[in-house]
Amino acid sequence: MISVAYAKHSDPATAVRGCAASLGTGPLEMLLVFCGGKHDPHVVLSALRQAFGAVPVVGGSAAGAIAREGFGYSGFELGIIAFRDPAVTPRCVTTRELLPDERAGGAALGMRVAEVAHADDVVLLFFDSVALASPLRLHPASAIVDGFHAGFGERPVCLIGGGLLTDMNLAGGWVFDGAAVVKHAAVALVFPSLVRAETAVMHGCRPVSTFMEITRIDGAEVCELDGRPALTVIERMLGLPLGGSRGHELTLTATLGEKQGDPFAPYDENAYVNRLILRANPETGSVTLFEQDFALGTRVQIMSRDNSLMLESVRRGVAEINRAVARSEALFGLYIDCAGRGSARSGAPVEEAALVQTGLDPAVPLLGFYSGVEIAPFAEGRSRPLDWTGVLTVLRRRA
Amino acid sequence: MSDGAQEIMIGQLERELAYYRRECNDLGARLLRLQEEQSQTFREARRSRTVAKLIREAYRLADGELTPAEIGTPMLEIIIENALCDGAALLEEQGEGFRISHAIGVGVEAPSHPVAIPSPPAFFYTTARTPIEPLAYELTGILRLPYVLWAYDKPTGRALILGNRSESNVSRPFEAGDQELIEGALSVYIDIMLRKQAEMALRGAKSTAERASAARARFLATLTHELRTPLNAIVGYSEMMVPGSRYDPSPADRGRYTEMILDAAHYLLKLADGILDYSYLEQALPSLRPEWLPAGKVIANTVALASGEGQSREVAIRAFAIDPALELCIDPVRFRQVLHNLLGNAVKFSPAGSTVEVALLQGDDGGIAVTVRDAGIGMRPEDIPRALEPFQQLDHQAARSFGGAGLGLPIAKRLVEAHGGELSIESWPGTGTLATVTLPPERVRLRLED
Numbered sequence: 048m049i050s051v052a053y054a055k056h057s058d059p060a061t062a063v064r065g066c067a068a069s070l071g072t073g074p075l076e077m078l079l080v081f082c083g084g085k086h087d088p089h090v091v092l093s094a095l096r097q098a099f100g101a102v103p104v105v106g107g108s109a110a111g112a113i114a115r116e117g118f119g120y121s122g123f124e125l126g127i128i129a130f131r132d133p134a135v136t137p138r139c140v141t142t143r144e145l146l147p148d149e150r151a152g153g154a155a156l157g158m159r160v161a162e163v164a165h166a167d168d169v170v171l172l173f174f175d176s177v178a179l180a181s182p183l184r185l186h187p188a189s190a191i192v193d194g195f196h197a198g199f200g201e202r203p204v205c206l207i208g209g210g211l212l213t214d215m216n217l218a219g220g221w222v223f224d225g226a227a228v229v230k231h232a233a234v235a236l237v238f239p240s241l242v243r244a245e246t247a248v249m250h251g252c253r254p255v256s257t258f259m260e261i262t263r264i265d266g267a268e269v270c271e272l273d274g275r276p277a278l279t280v281i282e283r284m285l286g287l288p289l290g291g292s293r294g295h296e297l298t299l300t301a302t303l304g305e306k307q308g309d310p311f312a313p314y315d316e317n318a319y320v321n322r323l324i325l326r327a328n329p330e331t332g333s334v335t336l337f338e339q340d341f342a343l344g345t346r347v348q349i350m351s352r353d354n355s356l357m358l359e360s361v362r363r364g365v366a367e368i369n370r371a372v373a374r375s376e377a378l379f380g381l382y383i384d385c386a387g388r389g390s391a392r393s394g395a396p397v398e399e400a401a402l403v404q405t406g407l408d409p410a411v412p413l414l415g416f417y418s419g420v421e422i423a424p425f426a427e428g429r430s431r432p433l434d435w436t437g438v439l440t441v442l443r444r445r446a
Numbered sequence: 447m448s449d450g451a452q453e454i455m456i457g458q459l460e461r462e463l464a465y466y467r468r469e470c471n472d473l474g475a476r477l478l479r480l481q482e483e484q485s486q487t488f489r490e491a492r493r494s495r496t497v498a499k500l501i502r503e504a505y506r507l508a509d510g511e512l513t514p515a516e517i518g519t520p521m522l523e524i525i526i527e528n529a530l531c532d533g534a535a536l537l538e539e540q541g542e543g544f545r546i547s548h549a550i551g552v553g554v555e556a557p558s559h560p561v562a563i564p565s566p567p568a569f570f571y572t573t574a575r576t577p578i579e580p581l582a583y584e585l586t587g588i589l590r591l592p593y594v595l596w597a598y599d600k601p602t603g604r605a606l607i608l609g610n611r612s613e614s615n616v617s618r619p620f621e622a623g624d625q626e627l628i629e630g631a632l633s634v635y636i637d638i639m640l641r642k643q644a645e646m647a648l649r650g651a652k653s654t655a656e657r658a659s660a661a662r663a664r665f666l667a668t669l670t671h672e673l674r675t676p677l678n679a680i681v682g683y684s685e686m687m688v689p690g691s692r693y694d695p696s697p698a699d700r701g702r703y704t705e706m707i708l709d710a711a712h713y714l715l716k717l718a719d720g721i722l723d724y725s726y727l728e729q730a731l732p733s734l735r736p737e738w739l740p741a742g743k744v745i746a747n748t749v750a751l752a753s754g755e756g757q758s759r760e761v762a763i764r765a766f767a768i769d770p771a772l773e774l775c776i777d778p779v780r781f782r783q784v785l786h787n788l789l790g791n792a793v794k795f796s797p798a799g800s801t802v803e804v805a806l807l808q809g810d811d812g813g814i815a816v817t818v819r820d821a822g823i824g825m826r827p828e829d830i831p832r833a834l835e836p837f838q839q840l841d842h843q844a845a846r847s848f849g850g851a852g853l854g855l856p857i858a859k860r861l862v863e864a865h866g867g868e869l870s871i872e873s874w875p876g877t878g879t880l881a882t883v884t885l886p887p888e889r890v891r892l893r894l895e896d
Contacts, residue, residue, distance in 0.1 A: 056523070057519055057522065057526075057550040058519075084552070085552045121523065121526050121527035122526070122551075122552070123523060123527075123550075213552070214532070214552075215530075216611070216612055216614045218552075218611055218612065253477075254474070255471075255473075255474030255477050255478045256470065256474045256475075257467045257470050257471055283475070284471070284474065284475045284478055285478060285479065286475060300478070300482050301478060349478070351474070351478040351482075352481060352485070353481060354481075354484070354485065354488075390492065391489075391492065391530050394484070394485030394487075394488040394489045394492070395485075396488055
């Protein structure tokens with residue numbers, strides 16, 4: 048049996064007690080916890096141990112949480128998924144080695160997961176998105192996921208996950224790895240083979256340019272598009288200069304998207320891998336992306352966030368999941384929601400999390416969190432990190 | 447098709463492609479800007495709605511059971527949730543500075559010492575462009591966050607401060623337009639707090655009035671009974687002795703009747719003294735005249751005074767030795783009255799042949815505790831609070847047996863509190879009672895050797 052609890056309070060102990068009251072008593076195998084970033088994680092962990100005993104606690108910080116009872120991104124939210132049945136409780140594999148080399152850390156994790164996972168098993172992956180707050184450096188999900196696949200090998204795996212943040216301003220992030228509060232760490236939860244996942248990736252971006260080729264790139268820093276400084280190209284599109292203090296506004300405005308498959312096929316939101324722009328660099332004329340998986344020669348389009356499209360995509364994705372899990376034994380739903388999609392940041396007139404909260408089949412216990420990056424199977428292939436998406440996955444028993 | 451015609455067609459197609467590319471990019475750019483403008487408009491509208499939403503949510507706190515002190519934290523939670531900031535605190539003016547009454551947020555640790563802000567402004571904010579001047583330095587030091595938004599309400603001496611670690615697209619830079627938000631939040635908080643204070647005062651006054659009314663009713667019932675018994679005796683025996691009475695008592699009977707009338711009159715006088723004493727307590731308390739007196743002597747004198755009553759009831763009083771150098775700063779009359787009341791009760795409720803013990807203990811903090819322990823009838827723990835209320839006789843049967851209007855303990859309690867101390871009672875039915883009078887360290891000293 049799996050149950051979900053949610054509470055919001057500035058006192059972490061009170062929030063934990065609220066969740067504990069909602070979860071009730073009974074033996075526990077594991078807690079998956081998403082904790083608002085304004086809480087002191089050590090106090091939360093101590094309160095969890097006081098309330099639930101020596102049960103393994105995995106998860107970490109979140110810019111906010113989403114549940115049936117409520118949602119928010121004040122930083123005081125606390126969401127818990129409690130696993131009670133050993134038959135559906137995942138095995139936890141961790142690494143604390145992301146800081147020196149994310150790819151190597153991901154590979155080590157993938158190798159260890161491969162030792163306990165079977166083909167097509169569901170693996171939930173969580174890691175702290177922010178490596179350093181000042182100057183801001185992220186743990187690129189693309190490197191971690193790429194490393195994971197390399198370490199895991201050729202067998203198929205259903206990898207779903209998200210980057211953990213303390214807030215929407217990318218101020219920090221941390222992980223509960225089953226033993227302690229840690230940074231530069233990733234947790235992989237490997238579910239028993241009887242558990243399957245139904246996943247919908249909800250987008251919200253639309254191309255607003257022709258294809259452009261990346262003609263110079265250094266890691267996550269895109270220097271040139273079609274031979275011109277990338278920033279100049281984007282500024283011309285936006286019609287405003289993005290130097291100085293306005294550089295950060297790009298995150299709210301445009302993304303770069305890579306279309307998969309036939310580039311001239313009709314628009315399909317699921318065909319795009321979007322990359323958020325972390326910052327503009329006026330001195331070099333470049334832009335730095337959240338991820339470093341674009342390469343020299345990658346053909347990209349400038350993408351505009353489209354709030355109507357985002358909400359429409361959520362409605363469609365939730366309906367799709369409801370159809371997929373109908374007449375099956377759903378264990379729980381997890382919504383990994385890009386923090387930027389919150390109304391405070393996206394400017395959407397409706398909170399898209401509310402559409403998931405109210406739209407998902409009420410029989411499915413739901414917990415979600417606001418993330419820094421989302422990871423999901425892409426285009427029926429390997430999982431990839433995605434930006435500006437909402438990944439809704441419902442874990443169910445195999446029929 | 448000839449080569450020339452093919453070249454012309456290719457050139458035409460290239461021009462057409464360039465046209466569509468240009469148009470696509472131009473339309474895309476316009477769409478991007480429109481999308482951004484729409485988002486910006488919505489974010490602006492959201493900001494305006496934030497004030498209304500914050501006020502609406504905050505006013506819900508007024509309906510709850512929270513006390514004025516308890517509304518601070520939920521109020522800050524509502525503010526942080528709506529204003530999307532990293533930290534927030536409520537401050538209260540105290541002397542030359544401010545005391546932080548509530549603070550929440552990332553790594554926010556409210557300083558325990560008062561915060562000095564010599565000239566608190568009504569409204570202030572800092573941004574990345576704010577020069578480092580004393581006021582900005584003082585205000586950013588409160589939450590230890592560089593970007594702050596501040597409002598201060600001079601008439602009530604209350605202030606609210608919000609803070610951010612960074613300026614970004616979510617934690618956008620504070621601006622003059624945020625005055626409405628922070629002043630709105632502060633005024634709602636003050637409004638709810640004052641309302642809660644008034645509610646509490648009203649509730650307290652109502653409760654006091656109800657208690658007073660109940661006490662009056664009990665007092666009248668007790669008094670009626672207490673007055674009637676001796677008055678009946680006085681009237682009855684007087685009628686028997688009045689000239690022309692059909693009883694024609696003998697001289698011996700007359701003597702016995704006269705003694706009974708006198709006893710009843712003395713009892714009435716004692717009762718009247720108690721009532722007067724309690725009635726005048728309010729006026730008497732401010733006029734306490736404390737002086738340093740040897741503790742041992744005060745206790746020994748009081749014990750001696752109560753011993754007469756003890757002998758008549760065959761109850762011994764034993765006082766343990768007290769350091770002769772120990773002195774207490776007490777009102778000699780009123781403090782003796784406290785001890786006398788406690789001893790009187792202990793003797794009154796003790797069985798014949800038992801001993802009442804009086805001791806003085808020195809606490810680690812420098813204060814003292816005087817204990818009076820008896821082995822009497824005791825009372826149930828739940829009755830103890832009533833025993834400390836005026837005109838409460840717990841057991842009316844006992845009251846008739848032991849006499850008294852139930853004023854001894856309430857008077858003692860008020861007098862001890864007027865000395866800055868406390869009176870506590872522990873009791874067990876059938877086992878006895880332990881009354882403890884504590885005095886704070888400032889009322890205790892050891893006399894220096896002459």
